[in-house]
Amino acid sequence: MALTEYPSGTTFPGRIGRTIGESDPAWPTPNRSQPGAANVVFIVLDDTGYGQFGCYGSPINTPNLDRLATNGLLYTNMHTTALCSPSRSCMLTGRNHHSNAMACITEGSTGFPGSNGAIPFENGLLSEMLLQHGYATYCIGKWHLTPAEQISAAGPYDRWPLGRGFERYYGFLGGDTHQYYPDLVFDNHQVDPPKTPEEGYHLSEDLADRAINFIADLKQVAPDKPFFLYFATGANHAPHQAPPEWVAKYRGKFDDGWDAYREKVFARQKELGIFADDVELSRHDPDVARWDDLSADEQRLYARMMEVFAGYFEHVDHQIGRLIDYLESTRQLDNTLVMLVSDNGASAEGGPHGSVNENKFFNNVPDDLQQNLDAIDDLGGPKYFNHYSWGWTFAGNTPFRRWKRETYRGGVADGFLVHWPAGIKAKGELRQQYCHVIDMVPTVLDALGIDPPAAIRGVSQSAIEGVSLAHTFDDAQAPSKRHTQYFEMFAHRSIYHDGWRAVCPFPGASFAEAGAGFGAVELTEDKLRELDATGWELYHVDVDPTETKNLAESERPRLVEMIALWYTEAGKYHVLPLDSRGTMRFADPRPQISAERESYVYFPGTQAVPENTAVKVLNRAHSITAEAELAENDNGVIVCQGSNIGGYTMFVQDGLLHYVHNYVGAQELHVVSNAAVAPGRHTLRYEFVPTGPPDLLAGRGTPGHARLLVDDDVVGEADFPVTVPLSLGIGGGLAVGRNPGSPITTMYASPFAFTGTIDKVTISTSPAEHHDHEEAARAEARVAMARQ
Structure with a gap:
């Protein structure tokens, strides 16, 4: 029996009698896509320069990106905003970043219409648009489009991925994360990685697994339903981390340095036809040392940093290839419109000398060449949060000037690949029309034959500001429809x-x-x-x-x-x-979900609290009090915050109560009880009293006297000569009963969950007498900018 359907909101066309036998049913028409509608995949790389893609002339091996270029189109004239969140807002809405209130990353928002960090609901995302046309919508990986003060479990959730039209989400909400110990969110809640680094975990592989699983979940039930996948990798943002076998491929490949790299890449770009023979290479950047002027140790260290980056890039290329292979093996690739782009030029956040622990930079702790050399064999692994130096940034943007955060073309000219065999006849061709990431949304809508919606969830929509590139797909000579584009x-x-x-x-x-x-x-x-x-x-x-x-x-x-x-x-x-x-805009006051207070209560079994919304304990007197019950052999973390690059942890091990303050990964300051904690209920307490002022410019937080108490009896004391001055670093958050992410101390392995019972943990603070607000603002800027 054929079903009768009718558009939702129109008059019921069936018949309603007093009994079922006297009645004829009719059903609201489900939201179905057009038959044969193409899938859409956006692949977004982070901090990847024009001259780092293999298909744009780089010696880095990127066979899967090259495959998209060979079987699709390589655009030579694509532009972004020079920064992460702003560019991503453009490519998802089709509007300029200031129209999206995203002048900067969300951490740098200010109280003006173009810069408040909250994408207006009248600027609908492509996910919201395609939902109306029967698409499944999935977001995988980096988000960084929610105001930083709104990414805790307290929400609000309306600007998380699931609040902006994505039906499923798996990834990290902030600007970057550890590749081996990531801060993961599944839909609207935090989750732990499925494996440990020792078991072979890496974020890029995990994201590819989830993308494939999401698509498989859909297609086994509704094989004809199209999907939109926004796949945003953590790579190639710092930390540059990759399995050692991928890094080993590049041993010695960059020993001739960044100046030689630029010359070779530029020559290859001319061979590929990306640039004409008479185009000149941009000048040597005055902020970058000449390679030949460096010491042998500097050359050895910097070359290794680039080997790690190259392995990192090839590794994520392989994961992208796994996704492409899956689409091909399931006969979906031909009718999938793939667009791959970087969000900005190569990053200069590593500074002039590079770093093996960015948290030192955040805290004004100088890097030491010998310490960096000592770490050289472990670069790329979970131990270090490393980033290459400015020289490789400059080289990575070959042939352009400058880098991310600046609007010379090194910051805003980016790789862009389009692949759609069922919709594009041309293969392996260049396209030189001027374009900008705001053009991605209108191009998709045009290619799919969809008009921009007048309203989304009852909100009238603003005009799309980008223009379609679909007319260039099969016509290399088609004129560009974009005549003007501002940058700031x-x-x-x-x-x-x-x-x-x-x-x-x-x-x-x-x-x-x-x-x-x-x-x-x-x-x-x-x-x-x-x-x-x-x-x-x-x-x-x-x-x-x-x-x-x-x-x-x-x-x-x-x-x-x-x-x-x-x-x-x-x-x-x-x-x-x-x-x-x-430096200063990051310290501007912003609306908070909860006012700062002197006492914070945390509970076990809850989500970790991100640094932006957690209690601030640095450079001030504070106490940590836990109400707990222990049996004879109970061990584990009571409370902690941070990661292996900086933080603190209070824990029980072998019956003893411990507190460790990890000073930017360089030193562990330790106080331990003089006797075992007896079984039973106890009040376990840590107290810190400053004994002098900090020297924030020198990277030294306030010294202080630390002591441990059990039921108000002092059981351990120590003097800490220094503490973390400004930032506990990336990862982990504040957690009770376990250490999520990388272990804060070398004394245990994560998560070292507490095996006893914790009722609650109360952290009390007093005013930060020694707090230098101006310097703290500068530090917040460095932290936020390095995380985009």
């Missing part, structure tokens, strides 16, 4: 218009030339007037794509028009006010 990041500005590009760098064309580093200079109205009069550069990028010939003087009328056009676009998209405070 931390007051570093530029604008493209019909083959020309004007750039106004801030604080200067390089840190060396400006005499100031990132965020060190606040842009004033007087300085802005000076910059608008004399600070803009002009490049004819249609013939000079690497921005080598500044035509600002010879083309002054054109430049004036370009500057005026930038301000027009800035007004249209809520770009103002300009904010260069890369």
Whole structure:
């Protein structure tokens, strides 16, 4: 018997009598997709430079990305915003990042319409749009689009992935995470990784597994239902971590250094036809040392850092290949529209010398060359949170100038691959039309024959600001539909218009030339007037794509028009006010779900509390009090916060009560009870009293007297000469009854769950008498910027 269906919201077309025999049923029509609708997959790499993709000329082996390029299209002129969250907001909404209130990462939001960090609901995501057309929607991996103050278990959840149109989610909500001990969320709750590093766990593999499983779950029930998968890897963001066999492939491959790398990659880019023979390589960056001027030890260390990065990239390429292979083996690949892109240029967060523990940088603790050399054989493993140096950043963006966070093309020109055999006849071709990540959503809608929705969940939708690229799929000569695109990041500005590009760098064309580093200079109205009069550069990028010939003087009328056009676009998209405070804006007060208090109560069996919403104990007197019951052989963590790169932990081991303060992974400060804790119920307490001021600029938190108490009896004391000054680092959060993530101390292995009973843990604080708020703000900036 055929079913009668009717559109939801229309009049019931059946018949209703007094009995079932006198009645005819009818059903609201399910939300079905169009027959033969294509699947859509966005693959988003993190912090990957134009000159790091194998198919863009790099010596790094990326066979699966190359495969997409060979059987699809390689775009040479794609652009992003120069930063993570802003770019991701663009590629999911089709609107500019300031229109999305995402001028910066969410941690750097300010109270202005273009920068409050909350993507407006009138700017619907592609996931929300495709849901209306019968698509399954999945988000895997990095999110970083929820305000940082809203990612705890207290929510709100309306800007988590499941609140923005994704039906399933598995990944991490913040800007980065440990690749062996990640902070994982499944749907709306935290989970532990399924394996340990010793059992072979790595985040990239886990994400690929989950993506394949989500698709398989769908297709075994509804084989004809299309899906949208947003697959955002943790790679290639720091920490650069990969299994040793992948890193070993690159032993000795970068011994000739970053200057030679640039020359070789640029030559290969010309061979591939990405650039014409007469295009010049951009200048050597003044902030980067010449490779030949480095010491032998420096060269050995930096070459190893790049070997690790290359292994990391090839490893994630392999996981992407597993996903592509699965789609092919299940006969879904041909009718899947795949778009692969990086969110910005290569990252400079490793500093001029690179780092084996970014938490030192966050805390002003200087890296030591000898300590880094001592770590060289363990780089890439779970022990270190490493990032290469500026030289490799500069080389990774070959052939362009500068890097992530800046709007020269090194920060905003990115690799972009499109693969769709059923929808694109052309294969292995280049496309040189100008495009921006806001063009991805309208391209998908155009390719699928879907109009942008007028409303989503009752909210009227704003206009899409991107333009479709679908007309370029089978026509290499098709003109670009994008004529103008503005850029702004931390007051570093530029604008493209019909083959020309004007750039106004801030604080200067390089840190060396400006005499100031990132965020060190606040842009004033007087300085802005000076910059608008004399600070803009002009490049004819249609013939000079690497921005080598500044035509600002010879083309002054054109430049004036370009500057005026930038301000027009800035007004249209809520770009103002300009904010260069890369160090201070992160300390701006923001709406919190709960006010700071002097006493915090935590419970076992609950989700770990992220650092942004946890109690702040650094540089202040505080106490940790646990109400617990122990049997004779009970052991485990009472409470902890942090990871192996910095944090604290209070635990029972072999009957003794311990407290360890991990000072940025460099030193473990330890106090232990002088006798075993007797079986029974007890109040276990740790107290810390500062004994002097911190020296935050020198990377030294307040010294203090530490003591342990059992039922108000002092059982252990120690003087700590130094503590973590500014940030406990990435990973773990604050947890009761176990150590999630990497172990905070070498005295146990994670999770070292407590085998007794904990009723609650109370952490009380007193005002931070020695707290330097200005320096803390600068530290928060470094932490937040390195996590995007």
